[in-house]
Amino acid sequence: MAVETDDPVREGLVARPSLFRLADIFVRYGNITLGGGSATVAVLRREILDRRKWIGEDEFTVCFATARLTPGTNLLAFCTGVGWITRGLPGAVVALLAGSIPCAAMVVLATALFSIWQHVGWAQAAIHGAVAAAVAVTVKTCWTIAHPYVRPGTRLRVAVIAGAAFLLNVLIGLSPVEVLLLAAGVGIFIPTVRA
Amino acid sequence: MSFLELYLLLLKGTATAFAGLASLPVIQDALVTHRHVLTAEQLNEAVVITRSTPGPVGLWVVSAGYFAAGVSGAIAGWLAMITPALLVIPTVHFAGRRMKHPRVRAILETVVIASAGLLLAAAIPLGREALTDPVTIAIGVAGLVLLLTTKIEVAWIILGAAIVAMGADTVGLLYYLT
Structure with missing residues (x-):
């Protein structure tokens, strides 16, 4: 059901989630993924955009891009941005807390038990296997993030931008934030594409 | 070291870094080299622990905080980790209301697509390790x-x-x- 709103960002989207639902999704999907923040963003994207339509494609782009350019942990900035767009300041705070408290608690527990479990072979093997799968998750996430922008007439553009970012980071050694600022600069000048 | 002092030292690292482990040199300098509340070994262990647990790599400051001052240190680390995320609110608000503008859209989309390329680059060291x-x-x-x-x-x-x-x-x- 589309929502009538004078907010251009919320135009045409489904109803906003309650704070409880927002917390529920960020607790369940914002804390569990191995393989770094972007892999978690890919999982969250499926839940809040593809399945529940709490945000649209444009809002995902805004949250993801601005989160990548925010200092600190990008995933938490993304959660905060989604919370802000869907439920304002209370939503931002709830999403930030829900996306950070459970995993922080797990880290405290793991730190407290570190001296014990670092010598447990099966636990180390399980972690090693999970991290191997996380490599696959990371590679798949590249496609998850890029494919919404692959439209008729933009395939070459997407390939060139993503390829250039990869090469600038791997071969030239530019830091991620330098690459992203450069990308923003390129975005100012490249010809625009109709949505 | 007081709770506030530890929080501010960790925040100095998290608020000036744009990737999970980029805050490491600043925090290492503050807590290991100057304040001696953390050993270099504990710092390395904090990184290993957070790479082996679910969630973002930036969680390593929570582990470092715990090593430095127990549960209250972990809370200081958690606060230092989440505080910079609030900076996204004004930028999301500003950019979100201008998303219909083709130029704003082009800038944000270019950043997202570049992020995908960077993520592929990040998979290389992760793959070597795993x-x-x-x-x-x-x-x-x-x-x-x-x-x-x-x-x-x-x-x-x-x-x-x-x-x-x-x-x-x-x-x-x-x-x-x-």
């Missing part, structure tokens, strides 16, 4: 095939990979442990 023998390489390849061709939840694939690795370890197939 894909160390035939079993883990097979897990990585099988995981990617399943992710690309099925709709199986990521969590199930990671859990399955952990179980396969445990099984392989039991029969002596994981070389890295021996």
Whole structure:
């Protein structure tokens, strides 16, 4: 059901989630993924955009891009941005807390038990296997993030931008934030594409 | 060291870094070299722990805080980790209301697409670290095939990979442990 709103960002989207639902999704999907923040963003994207339509494609782009350019942990900035767009300041705070408290608690527990479990072979093997799968998750996430922008007439553009970012980071050694600022600069000048 | 002082020192690292471990040099300098509330070994362990647990790599400051001052230190680390995220609110608000503008859209989309390229770059060191023998390489390849061709939840694939690795370890197939 589309929502009538004078907010251009919320135009045409489904109803906003309650704070409880927002917390529920960020607790369940914002804390569990191995393989770094972007892999978690890919999982969250499926839940809040593809399945529940709490945000649209444009809002995902805004949250993801601005989160990548925010200092600190990008995933938490993304959660905060989604919370802000869907439920304002209370939503931002709830999403930030829900996306950070459970995993922080797990880290405290793991730190407290570190001296014990670092010598447990099966636990180390399980972690090693999970991290191997996380490599696959990371590679798949590249496609998850890029494919919404692959439209008729933009395939070459997407390939060139993503390829250039990869090469600038791997071969030239530019830091991620330098690459992203450069990308923003390129975005100012490249010809625009109709949505 | 007081709670506030530890929080501010950790915040100095998190608020000036744009990637999970980029805050490490600043915090290392403050807590290991100057304040001596953390050892270099504990710092390394904090990184190892957070790479082995779910959630973002930036969680390492929580672990470092715990090593420095117990549970209150972990809370200081958690606060230092989440505080910079609030900076996204004005930028999301500003950019979101201008998203219909083709130029704003082009800038943000270019940043997102570049992020995908950077993520592929990030997979290289992760792969070097994780894909160390035939079993883990097979897990990585099988995981990617399943992710690309099925709709199986990521969590199930990671859990399955952990179980396969445990099984392989039991029969002596994981070389890295021996």
